[in-house]
Amino acid sequence: MNDDKRLSNDMVESLVIILFMSMYALLGIYSLPYILFFFPTPFIYLGIRRGSVVGILGITAVSVLVGIIADIYSGILLFELFMPITLVIITQLKNRKRPMEILLYSATVFFISALLLYGLFQDVTGVSFIAQMEQIFNESINYYIEILKETGRTNYELLQQREFLETGFKSILTLFPVILLAVSMFIGYSNHYLSVLVLRKAGIGIVSIPKFSNFKLPNNIIPGTIIMFLGVYLTKNFNVPYYNAIVMNLIFFMWLLFSIQGLSILDYYMMKLKFRSFLRIIILIFITFIVPLGTVIALVGVSDVIFDFRKLKRRES
Numbered sequence: 001m002n003d004d005k006r007l008s009n010d011m012v013e014s015l016v017i018i019l020f021m022s023m024y025a026l027l028g029i030y031s032l033p034y035i036l037f038f039f040p041t042p043f044i045y046l047g048i049r050r051g052s053v054v055g056i057l058g059i060t061a062v063s064v065l066v067g068i069i070a071d072i073y074s075g076i077l078l079f080e081l082f083m084p085i086t087l088v089i090i091t092q093l094k095n096r097k098r099p100m101e102i103l104l105y106s107a108t109v110f111f112i113s114a115l116l117l118y119g120l121f122q123d124v125t126g127v128s129f130i131a132q133m134e135q136i137f138n139e140s141i142n143y144y145i146e147i148l149k150e151t152g153r154t155n156y157e158l159l160q161q162r163e164f165l166e167t168g169f170k171s172i173l174t175l176f177p178v179i180l181l182a183v184s185m186f187i188g189y190s191n192h193y194l195s196v197l198v199l200r201k202a203g204i205g206i207v208s209i210p211k212f213s214n215f216k217l218p219n220n221i222i223p224g225t226i227i228m229f230l231g232v233y234l235t236k237n238f239n240v241p242y243y244n245a246i247v248m249n250l251i252f253f254m255w256l257l258f259s260i261q262g263l264s265i266l267d268y269y270m271m272k273l274k275f276r277s278f279l280r281i282i283i284l285i286f287i288t289f290i291v292p293l294g295t296v297i298a299l300v301g302v303s304d305v306i307f308d309f310r311k312l313k314r315r316e317s
Helices: 002-030 033-038 041-050 052-069 072-094 099-125 129-150 155-174 176-201 221-234 243-272 277-288 291-307 312-316
Strands: none
Touching: 002 033, 002 041, 002 052, 002 072, 033 176, 041 052, 041 072, 041 176, 052 072, 072 099, 072 176, 099 176, 129 155, 155 176, 155 243, 176 243, 221 243, 221 291, 243 277, 243 291
């Protein structure tokens, strides 16, 4: 009798999550695309609480429903983009892997899934995703320039604005790989973190919460960085395709990693000073978008790798 009741509760919970996430996905597709970043979390919860198969069947069911209600491409996008990372996080949590390992595997899997989806999109539609981005951007620039014309700007000022926007867009395209990698890291970490919180609320406290304040790059990151830049420099005379783009992506990627470590140090000391979680998050987000502070935060991260301000190396040993 108890087993039948438990099975019934499991089915009801799974169906509720599937129906809710179907509406959630449709809202993300049509209105708020950024909420899709957290799409895997409920299915990770299902996978841990009810079994990996249930979690994967749940995300499959939602993808099929979205494909029927919206369009088949949206259903394929959800499944191909989020099913692999969901399965990876479920497996890693069940195997009691460390937070940094889960971040590494989940970010890598999402990054590969996004690249495969890009190739699939291009093969099916015959249209380059980059070309579509350029078209949308050009239309946006023209619309923006028309608005500026109505404000009485001179032709020289309009030309300057156009050149500034076009230069910015070209930089984004050049840095697209590392931007995608940064997004992959964010999605991996946030879904891992949220899943652990939900599981703890459900009484499953067998997994550790990945604290951002404990984020630490490998001890050999600085020698590794030097070797990477030296290797790239030595290939300069071999006419490597997209050499400048490779250098820019490498610089931005290393800056990103050290900036994350710098922000984690700030979070660590805010926790020491008993800052509330909400206030810490607001401060970290605010600092992230202050461009001049980016270099300072990255230098703090580099310094922490060398001097270990938080004494994390001592704790590990």
